[in-house]
Amino acid sequence: MVKVTFVTQDGAAHEVEAEVGWKLMEVAVNESIPGIYGDCGGQAQCATCHVHVPPEWRPITGERNAAEQAMLANAYDVTEDSRLSCQIIVSEELDGVTVDVVDS
Amino acid sequence: MTISVPIPSLGLTEDQRAARERIYAAPLAELDPGDPESFGAQQMYWKFERLRAEDPVHFTAAEHSEQGAYWSLTKWDDIMAADTDHETFSADAGITLHRPPAGPVESDINYEANALGGQLRSEDGQIVQRERQDGLIQSLLSMDPPQHEVHRGAVVDGVSPANLKAMEPLIRERAGAILDALPIGEEFDFVEHVSRDLTAMTLATLFDYPQEKRGKLTFWSDVMTAIPGPGAVVETEEERMLAIREFFEAFAGMFQQRASQEPRVDFVSLLAHSPHAQDFTFAELQGDGIVLLVGGNDTTRNTITGSVYALNKWPGEYAKLRANPALIPSMVSETIRWQTPLTHMMRVATKDTELGGKRIAKGDRVALWYVSGNRDEDKVENANEYVIDRKNPRQHLSFGFGIHRCLGNRLAELQLRIIWEEMLARFPEITVVGEPTFSHNNFIKGYDRMTVVIPRRNG
Ligand code: HEM
Ligand code: FES
Numbered sequence: 339m340v341k342v343t344f345v346t347q348d349g350a351a352h353e354v355e356a357e358v359g360w361k362l363m364e365v366a367v368n369e370s371i372p373g374i375y376g377d378c379g380g381q382a383q384c385a386t387c388h389v390h391v392p393p394e395w396r397p398i399t400g401e402r403n404a405a406e407q408a409m410l411a412n413a414y415d416v417t418e419d420s421r422l423s424c425q426i427i428v429s430e431e432l433d434g435v436t437v438d439v440v441d442s
Numbered sequence: 443m444t445i446s447v448p449i450p451s452l453g454l455t456e457d458q459r460a461a462r463e464r465i466y467a468a469p470l471a472e473l474d475p476g477d478p479e480s481f482g483a484q485q486m487y488w489k490f491e492r493l494r495a496e497d498p499v500h501f502t503a504a505e506h507s508e509q510g511a512y513w514s515l516t517k518w519d520d521i522m523a524a525d526t527d528h529e530t531f532s533a534d535a536g537i538t539l540h541r542p543p544a545g546p547v548e549s550d551i552n553y554e555a556n557a558l559g560g561q562l563r564s565e566d567g568q569i570v571q572r573e574r575q576d577g578l579i580q581s582l583l584s585m586d587p588p589q590h591e592v593h594r595g596a597v598v599d600g601v602s603p604a605n606l607k608a609m610e611p612l613i614r615e616r617a618g619a620i621l622d623a624l625p626i627g628e629e630f631d632f633v634e635h636v637s638r639d640l641t642a643m644t645l646a647t648l649f650d651y652p653q654e655k656r657g658k659l660t661f662w663s664d665v666m667t668a669i670p671g672p673g674a675v676v677e678t679e680e681e682r683m684l685a686i687r688e689f690f691e692a693f694a695g696m697f698q699q700r701a702s703q704e705p706r707v708d709f710v711s712l713l714a715h716s717p718h719a720q721d722f723t724f725a726e727l728q729g730d731g732i733v734l735l736v737g738g739n740d741t742t743r744n745t746i747t748g749s750v751y752a753l754n755k756w757p758g759e760y761a762k763l764r765a766n767p768a769l770i771p772s773m774v775s776e777t778i779r780w781q782t783p784l785t786h787m788m789r790v791a792t793k794d795t796e797l798g799g800k801r802i803a804k805g806d807r808v809a810l811w812y813v814s815g816n817r818d819e820d821k822v823e824n825a826n827e828y829v830i831d832r833k834n835p836r837q838h839l840s841f842g843f844g845i846h847r848c849l850g851n852r853l854a855e856l857q858l859r860i861i862w863e864e865m866l867a868r869f870p871e872i873t874v875v876g877e878p879t880f881s882h883n884n885f886i887k888g889y890d891r892m893t894v895v896i897p898r899r900n901g
Pocket of ligand 2: 363375377379380382383385409422424425
């Protein structure tokens, strides 16, 4: 188990336990984090799991893949930090990460 | 004639059983799931049920269909695979199955009669012309990348989360006014007085169109998807063309007016002030106008009507909702799945490909039947049942997936949520009287009329 924190649009920080191997989106949906819906079941095809990941975590979370890029091209509030959280797999190294949830 | 929706758990009528048997007895090759007749009569469910079991990727030859030859995808996974592979399955050939009568249409605005997207097709449904050219309707919904992004990007702020927040009190006030004006203890048409009016007001806001003329917008929207015929909103193809032309003229006028004004967040102003506005062709703008007009209109209208209908068919679910209004959001998603307001999207194969063991050839038309995938038991447990608190209510195909995923899905959900919050606050019950009239349409799945009565207000 590692700790991850979702900061929702209202500014509230939700610190939760996450199981290694899960998609970050699945962790959020499981904890009913507002703003993360996971409508496509985690296939990078709906953009309802959009988060901002701070740059210092990028070496661990990796870069966007092509499908993710195509969906983010049409999403709201897209920045350099934008990721679809269904494309981020929870690992030991991710322990302590904080991401911002973006409304979709 | 009244027809009931087949609901296995509720049992079938004699007529329904006979119709179902006929469908199962017919030669598979002759099965034409897109036949509008079966939608009007609510018999398409059995065609799809049979296809999912016996021939999930199904070909209907031109001689067995009035709409030309086409493939049908009926299982969730195949639909998802095609919807999310826009390189192999292009939206660029018109996104509906409906094929208008062959031959040019009299109009100096020259566009294909299938107003939702376009290509020229020969008699047998083959595409004879795949070049884009001015005069052929091309909307954001029927575009492929990279153009798609430019057009979708232009209007996306019209339904941004911030904009929806701003619209919420407006929608709530309108919903309240509509509901307070309804008669108590007297029958009325729910479609006309509630579903249509609320969504028309929203549409007028999205276009920044005068509210008092909103009926015009819904008329035009209905025309776009109508299959002309006796009793339809337009009776002939010519009448339909005239009405569409009238919309284009109004839209062009609005566009020019907005271009000369300060930018705002209505769809027309957003298009007019897009940094790419000067590159937009006339045909593209018309196409965008149509999709923005139609996209949110009858879809949301039919979901509102469908929610009242389904809750009446499953009174136990209505009771759950009354006891626990916190279930509204999941009831809304379940209704959108169960209703599937757009039955399908059409794609065209850009290369030879294989799906579900079938070879689909370049140029073939492929219908992605959301209405069938949403009832796929391999994906949705008890898929024919309406269950407002099922486990993953948001996981349905009704909004599509991939780059064309519905732009207005949050706005649709918002309107549904608000109308139900306001209805539950006012009425213990809205009772459906008899059966609604189902639309005779293989694209828009909905209701022309539904008589209801509200026995009393909350005490
Ligand atoms: C319950 C209501 C609705 C349903 C079921 C619905 C369904 C759909 C579907 C199936 C698509 C195509 C998805 C695909 O090709 O993968 C779509 C696209 C679209 N919808 Fe909706 N829709 C609804 C409400 C709305 C509303 C309220 C709007 C208002 C703005 C809207 C605007 C659009 C637009 C602009 C597109 C084209 C998006 C693109 O091609 O990028 N829809 N919708
Ligand atoms: S869950 Fe659909 S894009 Fe991540």
